[in-house]
Amino acid sequence: MLEPSRTKAALLNALVGLLLPLSILAAWQAAAWGGWLNEVLLPPPSAIAEEFAAMSRSGELPLNLGISAWRALLGFVLGGGLGLAAGLWVGFSWRAERLVDPTLQMLRMLPHLAVAPLFILWFGFGEASKILLIAKGAFFPLYVNAFLGVRSVDRQLFDVARVLQFTRSQTLRHLILPAALPSILLGVRLSLGVSWLGLVVAELMGSSDGLGYILNDARSFSLTSVIFVGILVFAAAGKLTDSIVKLLERRLLRWQTTLKGVE
Amino acid sequence: MLAIQGLTKIFPAPAGEVVALRDIRLEIGPGRLVTFIGPSGCGKSTLLKIAAGLDASYEGSITLDGRPIEGPSVEKGVIFQEPRLFPWWTVEKNIAANASLRDAAVRRRVGELIELVRLKGFEKAYPSELSGGMAQRVAIARALLRRPKVLLLDEPFGALDAFTRAHMQEVLLDIWQADRTTMLFVTHDLDEAVFLGQQVVIMNPRPGHIRRVVSVDLPYPRQRTGAPFQEIRGVVLREFEKVEEAPVPDPGAGI
Ligand SMILES: Nc1ncnc2c1ncn2[C@@H]1O[C@H](COP(=O)(O)OP(=O)(O)OP(=O)(O)O)[C@@H](O)[C@H]1O
Ligand SMILES: [Mg+2]
Numbered sequence: 342m343l344e345p346s347r348t349k350a351a352l353l354n355a356l357v358g359l360l361l362p363l364s365i366l367a368a369w370q371a372a373a374w375g376g377w378l379n380e381v382l383l384p385p386p387s388a389i390a391e392e393f394a395a396m397s398r399s400g401e402l403p404l405n406l407g408i409s410a411w412r413a414l415l416g417f418v419l420g421g422g423l424g425l426a427a428g429l430w431v432g433f434s435w436r437a438e439r440l441v442d443p444t445l446q447m448l449r450m451l452p453h454l455a456v457a458p459l460f461i462l463w464f465g466f467g468e469a470s471k472i473l474l475i476a477k478g479a480f481f482p483l484y485v486n487a488f489l490g491v492r493s494v495d496r497q498l499f500d501v502a503r504v505l506q507f508t509r510s511q512t513l514r515h516l517i518l519p520a521a522l523p524s525i526l527l528g529v530r531l532s533l534g535v536s537w538l539g540l541v542v543a544e545l546m547g548s549s550d551g552l553g554y555i556l557n558d559a560r561s562f563s564l565t566s567v568i569f570v571g572i573l574v575f576a577a578a579g580k581l582t583d584s585i586v587k588l589l590e591r592r593l594l595r596w597q598t599t600l601k602g603v604e
Numbered sequence: 605m606l607a608i609q610g611l612t613k614i615f616p617a618p619a620g621e622v623v624a625l626r627d628i629r630l631e632i633g634p635g636r637l638v639t640f641i642g643p644s645g646c647g648k649s650t651l652l653k654i655a656a657g658l659d660a661s662y663e664g665s666i667t668l669d670g671r672p673i674e675g676p677s678v679e680k681g682v683i684f685q686e687p688r689l690f691p692w693w694t695v696e697k698n699i700a701a702n703a704s705l706r707d708a709a710v711r712r713r714v715g716e717l718i719e720l721v722r723l724k725g726f727e728k729a730y731p732s733e734l735s736g737g738m739a740q741r742v743a744i745a746r747a748l749l750r751r752p753k754v755l756l757l758d759e760p761f762g763a764l765d766a767f768t769r770a771h772m773q774e775v776l777l778d779i780w781q782a783d784r785t786t787m788l789f790v791t792h793d794l795d796e797a798v799f800l801g802q803q804v805v806i807m808n809p810r811p812g813h814i815r816r817v818v819s820v821d822l823p824y825p826r827q828r829t830g831a832p833f834q835e836i837r838g839v840v841l842r843e844f845e846k847v848e849e850a851p852v853p854d855p856g857a858g859i
Contacts, residue, residue, distance in 0.1 A: 500658060501688045503676045505750070511702050519692040596692040596730045 384566040392566040393573070401555075406574060409540055409552040412468070416475025416543075417536040424480040424532065425525065428487025432521070442488075449481045453542045461546065471543035478539035479532040486528030490521025523597060526590045530583055537579045606632040606655065606754055606786060610664035613650055613812075623811035624650045628664070630805070630814065634753075635784040639801030641791055641844065647812025648790040652756045655788065656682045668753060681747030681785075683757040687739035689731040689746075696727040699745045710749075717745040720782065721775060737761075737768040741775065748779065754786040762792065773799060777824055794844065798837045799826055806843050816843050 366386050372378050373385030380388070396402035427445070431437045457474060464470035494517055502512050544553020552571055559567035611628040614621050625647040632638055640648050653659040654666060657676040666673050668680070676682075689698045696705065696714050703710045718724055721741035731739055740760055747755060761769045773796060780787060791797050797804045801820055808815040820836050827833055 497684070497686065497688050498690065500676075500682075500684075501690075503658065504656065504678070504680070504682045505701050505746075506676070506678055507702055515690070515702065519690070522692075596732065 381563060381565060384569065388566050389569045389573070393570045396567070396570060402570070402574065405551050405555055406578070408550050409544065410578065412471055412543070412551065413475060413533075413536045413540045416472045416539065417479045417533055419472065420476030420479030420536075421483045421529065421532045423476070424483030424528070425487050427480075428484040428528070429491055429517075429521075431484075432488045432491025433517075445481075445484065449485075451477075453478060453539055457542060457546055466547045471540075471548065474543045475536050475539040478535040482531035482535055483525070483528040486524045486531070487521060490524030490528075491517055493524065494520040523590075523594055526586065526593065530586045530590075533582050533586060534579060537575065537582070541575070605634055605670075606630075606666075606668055606788075607670075608655075608664070608666045611651075611654065611666055612663040613647065613654065613659075613661075614663075625654075625662075626811040626813050628812075628814060630817075632754075632786060632788065634786055636802055637780055637787045637789065637800060638803045638805060639789045639791055639797040640805045640807060641794065641797040641840070642807030642812075642815075643809055644792070645812075646807040646809035648807060649758055650812070652682070652758050652788060652790060655754070656680050656756050658682075678750035679753045681750060681752035681755045683740070683743055683747055683755065683760045685759045685762050687731070687736070687743040689739055689742055691731050694728050694730055695723060695734070695742050698731065698742050699749055701746060701749075703749065713749060714745075717748055720748075720779060721745045735768075737764050737772055740764070740772065744776070744779070748783065748785070751783075752785060754788065757787065757789045759790055759792065761796070769793075769796070774825075776800065781824070794837060794841060795828060798833065798840060799828060804840055806840065815846075818843065 369378075369383075370386050373380065373383075373387075378385065384392075393402070427441070431442055431445075453474060456477065457470075460470040460474050464473060498516055498520070499512075502516050507515065540551070541553045541556070544551040545557050548554045552575060556568055556571040559565075559571065608628050608630045611625055612623070613625040614623050628651065640651070642648055650659070654662050655673065657673050657680060660675065673680070690701070693701075696718065699714050699717060700710055705711055705714065718727060721744055723738060723741055723745070726734065726738065731742070734742070744760070761772050764772060776787075776789075777800065779785070789797075789800055791800075798820055804818045804820060806815045806818065807813065818836065818840050822832055822836070
């Protein structure tokens with residue numbers, strides 16, 4: 342529980358954090374009023390805010406945000422899920438590590454933009470190629486971190502598990518997964534971030550809806566304020582998902598936070 | 605009854621082999637409390653590991669109630685030098701471990717054990733919130749919940765300060781007198797060996813073997829300052845000094 346004084350301190354911290362962005366905004370707006378800015382290249386904050394309000398009212402923004410979020414989610418679930426499974430499997434078994442890890446490490450280095458044309462050729466311009474591209478990005482952070490998590494399990498606790506006669510599934514559920522959980526959650530956060538990033542690439546190449554499409558469309562008509570709205574929404578959505586995972590982390594890793602929670 | 609016959613353990617090493625134990629012969633009746641003492645490297649931990657079933661490559665035989673020891677099991681409770689608790693579990697969950705706390709019988713027994721190891725009020729604490737002595741008591745309770753036939757303790761109080769250690773020795777004697785579990789207790793503390801053991805097994809290194817078994821025929825609770833205690837302590841100490849003085853064949857070897 343937060344005490345009043347700590348709530349106050351948290352509020353103060355937030356205000357201090359806002360100081361810099363607010364003064365930049367103020368200077369920016371002032372420069373626009375002073376006529377020093379090319380409003381086509383750099384629209385003032387007030388114009389961006391108006392654009393945001395208009396796009397929200399017309400339903401254009403919520404609709405496309407929803408479509409994008411859905412794609413990011415599907416891609417994350419598909420790629421992240423597979424990455425988690427593969428990471429756990431390869432973490433368990435050195436045979437599996439020798440067999441698949443070198444290949445996966447090679448694939449990990451392929452940039453989105455390099456494989457995007459292939460995906461489009463194979464799967465067309467439809468949803469499949471977009472979701473697969475996002476999934477490709479989401480796979481690796483979870484794969485790498487789940488693998489590291491499994492490998493970081495304390496060997497001494499394995500002896501305890503043997504003495505207590507844990508079954509294989511108990512060893513997995515009660516020892517390996519909880520020990521790997523901090524790494525896995527870190528992987529989830531990174532994968533979610535990569536999913537949002539992959540989304541833009543996926544939607545920039547030929548699509549007729551989604552945030553990336555709005556950005557692309559705005560670029561061809563030089564609607565800079567729309568581009569700014571798109572960027573801001575991306576940033577906000579990314580931050581929001583990250584905060585949700587962090588909250589989850591705090592709940593699931595209570596045993597760890599008590600360790601650090603003294604001050 | 606734990607019976608050890610002709611037990612020999614050899615570790616292969618790059619520079620020849622290390623004979624960790626040679627021809628160990630020992631019988632420990634049910635309900636006995638036996639302490640083991642000896643210089644570092646005389647094979648005490650190796651012996652306990654084999655008795656626990658954690659190490660299966662040895663010569664000779666070791667049986668518990670007539671059956672050879674094959675692999676680790678809850679029949680042979682092990683307390684390591686470190687508590688080795690699961691950091692993501694609370695105290696009561698660590699004691700229950702893979703036994704379900706939803707089972708009323710388990711819950712009742714866990715409650716009893718928490719009282720026995722004097723941890724009432726800490727049921728919901730996490731290991732990171734416990735002191736070393738408290739954590740070690742949780743480890744003891746975890747082993748006792750399984751009602752082991754024999755409890756193997758490898759320098760369990762070695763990392764504790766003198767006050768906590770004396771307290772833990774009393775807790776251990778309480779437990780032993782309540783349950784009469786057979787206990788093999790390894791220590792490098794002479795006082796501890798004589799204070800706890802009905803017998804003190806003195807071991808010699810290179811190769812590890814039993815030098816002498818000293819019986820401690822004193823009633824519990826023992827007075828550390830009393831003359832009989834000091835007399836037996838002296839016997840063990842002299843034996844121990846002989847061990848220390850024993851000629852070392854090649855001081856440079858074995859690293
Ligand atoms: N895994 C191992 N591989 C090779 N040699 C080992 C291994 N474990 C122990 N030894 C050797 O066996 C001998 C006995 O070791 P052990 O750990 O049983 O001694 P100890 O009596 O428990 O010593 P301490 O009092 O320091 O704990 C030592 O010479 C050690 O070097
Ligand atoms: Mg040892």
